Amino acid sequence: MTARRVIWFRRDLRVTDNPALASVLAEPGAVVPVFIFDRPLLASKVFGDGCVAFMLDSLRDLADALGRAGMPLQWRVGDPREEIPRLARDLKAEAVWWNRDYEPGAVARDQHVSRALAEQRICVRTCKDHLVFEPDQLRNVSGQPFQRYSAFRTAWWKQWHAEAVRSPGGGLPLVAARAAAPAPFPLPSAQDLGYDTVIPWMRGGEQAGAARLRAFVGGALHRYVTGRNRPGSDETSILSPHFRFGTLNPRTAIRAALERLHGGGAVSRPDVYTWIDELIWREFFHHVMAGFPHVADGPFRPSASVAPARRPDDLARTLFRAWCEGRTGYPLVDAGMRQLNQTGWMHNRVRMVVASFLVKDLRLDWRWGERYFMGRLVDADLAVNNGNWQWCASTGTDAMPGYRIFNPTLQGKKFDPDGAYVRRYVPELAKVPTAAIHAPWDMSRDLQERAGCRIGADYPRPIVDHERARREYLELAGAERGRAHDN
DNA sequence: TGAAATGTTGGGGCG
DNA sequence: ACGCCCCAACATTTC
Numbered sequence: 001m002t003a004r005r006v007i008w009f010r011r012d013l014r015v016t017d018n019p020a021l022a023s024v025l026a027e028p029g030a031v032v033p034v035f036i037f038d039r040p041l042l043a044s045k046v047f048g049d050g051c052v053a054f055m056l057d058s059l060r061d062l063a064d065a066l067g068r069a070g071m072p073l074q075w076r077v078g079d080p081r082e083e084i085p086r087l088a089r090d091l092k093a094e095a096v097w098w099n100r101d102y103e104p105g106a107v108a109r110d111q112h113v114s115r116a117l118a119e120q121r122i123c124v125r126t127c128k129d130h131l132v133f134e135p136d137q138l139r140n141v142s143g144q145p146f147q148r149y150s151a152f153r154t155a156w157w158k159q160w161h162a163e164a165v166r167s168p169g170g171g172l173p174l175v176a177a178r179a180a181a182p183a184p185f186p187l188p189s190a191q192d193l194g195y196d197t198v199i200p201w202m203r204g205g206e207q208a209g210a211a212r213l214r215a216f217v218g219g220a221l222h223r224y225v226t227g228r229n230r231p232g233s234d235e236t237s238i239l240s241p242h243f244r245f246g247t248l249n250p251r252t253a254i255r256a257a258l259e260r261l262h263g264g265g266a267v268s269r270p271d272v273y274t275w276i277d278e279l280i281w282r283e284f285f286h287h288v289m290a291g292f293p294h295v296a297d298g299p300f301r302p303s304a305s306v307a308p309a310r311r312p313d314d315l316a317r318t319l320f321r322a323w324c325e326g327r328t329g330y331p332l333v334d335a336g337m338r339q340l341n342q343t344g345w346m347h348n349r350v351r352m353v354v355a356s357f358l359v360k361d362l363r364l365d366w367r368w369g370e371r372y373f374m375g376r377l378v379d380a381d382l383a384v385n386n387g388n389w390q391w392c393a394s395t396g397t398d399a400m401p402g403y404r405i406f407n408p409t410l411q412g413k414k415f416d417p418d419g420a421y422v423r424r425y426v427p428e429l430a431k432v433p434t435a436a437i438h439a440p441w442d443m444s445r446d447l448q449e450r451a452g453c454r455i456g457a458d459y460p461r462p463i464v465d466h467e468r469a470r471r472e473y474l475e476l477a478g479a480e481r482g483r484a485h486d487n
Numbered sequence: 488t489g490a491a492a493t494g495t496t497g498g499g500g501c502g
Numbered sequence: 503a504c505g506c507c508c509c510a511a512c513a514t515t516t517c
Binding site: 402 | 516517
């Protein structure tokens, strides 16, 4: 009897360019693909309906591709710590394969599973996939994880050139030619998992991921440096959900961008390298969380020049609710939050603006915002979301200085000059003239009537005065710095 | 991947 | 022609 091997899919929901799958298929014998719906994690409701919808959509694509190759996906709902060892034993598996995950919780889970499998004398084989370089591959001169993005990026590129990073090859064809599609393997519905069914804002699965990558690399990439800052036009890649679930691999995406650059054409170096920078930031935040797991619960370091959050009283909760629902009275902030609530995604420029507003203008605990984002974003990724929030809150490894405070009006004028983004997501403001779109409270009574938007009735008056909030934040931050200095 | 405050410069209007 | 002022435009400093 030939040996049977299990491949456990987690954050690598694709059949092409998948190191663990390619390796397990390279050996003779039967392969059983497995996915576990992590019941405790799903019950914790860290993620939202949109995220679960994207995952299910991706799993349908994966199950279909595996089914065509004669390997129906097995799935369970339960705790993977128990389900994987049990499944491996029931299947009389000789080995279990997976691609590694670096989140602290996932590392603990995988160690637990590895021990349980070892007790049953079942081999564990793991591969690198989710990051181009793993945490222990990139260290500073003293052997520690990097704490500065610029140094990390230098080391990252050095390693990229040293290794000549390639895709693994092998795996399965995306669509088997002429193969009759088997009956779709029934996966659980969102309801079965305790979530509401929502129409996914973007398609999941590796076919959708590959199509989007092609469209972006062949399209908006050539004007990325300026285009990426324009939330009113779709000029970012919008690939983050695919990287989150591994329906697309960053190594492949980066190679595609570099090939477009070197293949000639209208793509400039700054455009390509600026985009790749964003993917290196993603890697950086994963390395930071792996090296300093305490960042998951609080600041990387107690930081001077950061004002303390206000008391979590009724006022704080009222302000927070207004922020969540996009009712702050600042058009760009409200448009961003409504885009998030409606679609499960927010343009990155606007993510920075709404985060700055929560932390600096409202002086709320950044972790409130972090948690809200996790519960809404289709691309909800613990390490990346946490890293970005800490950056905005000025508490992170390589953070923005505390005195950097975004002015939501100015950001709107600069990056949404015609107000297209605001008008799309804040329909009350649709008829406000462009000159006033980012400061509608300046409109005269008469103008408000004509624009069909009375401030304070149809659209809220600003819940805080930005000028004043900014001065207060700086004052409190200065006091904090003074105290730190005294101690 | 900030923005306000402050400083500097140079062109043009004007007596 | 000259000095003076104003101010926009740009540069630098500061939070």
